[in-house]
Amino acid sequence: xxxxxxxxxxxxxxxxxxxxxxxxxxxxxxxxxxxxxxxxxxxxxxxxxxxxxxxxxxxxxxxxxxxxxxxxxxxxxxxxxxxxxxxxxxxxxxxxxxxxxxxxxxxxxxxxxxxxxxxxxxxxxxxxxxxxxxxxxxxxxxxxxxxxxxxxxxxxxxxxxxxxxxxxxxxxxxxxxxxxxxxxxxxxxxxxxxxxxxxxxxxxxxxxxxxx
Numbered sequence: 041x042x043x044x045x046x047x048x049x050x051x052x053x054x055x056x057x058x059x060x061x062x063x064x065x066x067x068x069x070x071x072x073x074x075x076x077x078x079x080x081x082x083x084x085x086x087x088x089x090x091x092x093x094x095x096x097x098x099x100x101x102x103x104x105x106x107x108x109x110x111x112x113x114x115x116x117x118x119x120x121x122x123x124x125x126x127x128x129x130x131x132x133x134x135x136x137x138x139x140x141x142x143x144x145x146x147x148x149x150x151x152x153x154x155x156x157x158x159x160x161x162x163x164x165x166x167x168x169x170x171x172x173x174x175x176x177x178x179x180x181x182x183x184x185x186x187x188x189x190x191x192x193x194x195x196x197x198x199x200x201x202x203x204x205x206x207x208x209x210x211x212x213x214x215x216x217x218x219x220x221x222x223x224x225x226x227x228x229x230x231x232x233x234x235x236x237x238x239x240x241x242x243x244x245x246x247x248x249x250x251x252x
Contacts, residue, residue, distance in 0.1 A: 064202045065199070065201070065202040065203050065204060065205075065219075069203075069204070069219060070196060070197065070199075070203075073196050073219060073222055073223065073226075074193055074196055074197060076223065076226045077189065077192060077193050077196065077222070077225075077226050078193065080226045080227075080229040080230050080233065081185075081186065081189050081229070083229075083230070083233045084111065084114065084185070084229060084233050084236075085182070085186075087107070087233050087236040087237060087240070088107060088111060088178070088182060088236065090248070091107060091178070092246060092248055094246040095107070095240070095245060095246050095248065096108050096178050098239065098242075098244075098245055098246055099239075100238075100239060100242050100244070104239075105171065105235065105239075106239060107236045107239055107240070108171070108173075108175075108178065108181070109171035110171075110232045110233075110235050110236050110239075111178075111181055111182065111185060111232075111236075112171040112172070112173070112174060112175060112181060113165060113169060113170065113171050113232060114185060114228070114229055114232050115175075115181060115184050115185040115188060116168075116169055117165075117169050117225075117228065118185065118188040118189060118192060118225065119188050119191075120168070120169060121221070121224070121225040121228070122188075122191065122192050122195060122222075122225065125208075125210075125221055126195075126218060126221045126222060126225075127195070129208055129221075130206045130207065130208035130216070130217070130218045130221055131201065131206050131218055133206055133207065133208055135201070135202070135205045135206055136205060136206070136207055137202065137205040139205075139207055140204055140205060140217075144215065145204065145217070145220075148213060148215065148216060148217075148220050149220065149223065151213055152213065152216075152220055152223045152224055152227050153223070153227060155212065155213070156212070156224060156227035156228055156230070156231055157227050157230040157231045157234060158231070159231065159234050159235060159238070192222070192225065195222075196222060201218075203217065203218040203219035203222070204217050204218070204219050205217070205218075206218040208221070210224060212224075
């Protein structure tokens with residue numbers, strides 16, 4: 041909760057001001073986005089640390105996801121959202137700086153941080169993004185996730201366009217700019233980190249005998 045409030049405050053502060061429509065992508069916005077990506081990665085690493093093989097694969101029910109399933113889903117979704125939705129989607133639309141609005145930026149920023157991590161709103165992952173057990177070794181899976189997240193962070197750090205000036209609807213929230221699509225990606229990680237913690241809190245979660 042503190043993280044979400046801090047990020048929201050930083051983002052709202054960064055995009056406030058009457059000259060917003062004529063400004064480029066600010067260093068404060070870029071830095072806030074990188075911090076959120078790093079924090080959600082850190083929380084994933086914490087949630088998956090030290091699990092035994094039994095804990096790693098434990099499911100609350102046959103149709104529920106394990107911690108391993110959640111991390112695999114996040115790993116494949118990372119590239120999907122960055123490469124297809126952001127770089128190959130919203131940033132392929134014509135730039136529309138005239139559509140920039142401090143009010144709408146603040147509204148959608150806050151909405152992403154509230155709605156996407158909220159586990160009370162259930163959603164079904166598209167078939168290509170569902171876990172298949174591709175990575176048998178948890179260490180290799182985490183290594184792969186971190187490598188893909190590194191690419192996302194590098195993309196944000198080096199983007200030479202105004203990420204606030206490109207727009208595309210998401211399936212959940214309309215009128216997201218490219219900056220908010222990256223926020224969406226990071227908030228999606230927070231959502232499934234919460235799911236991992238739900239799995240670990242299950243009374244039938246295996247007792248620890250030795251971990252990865």
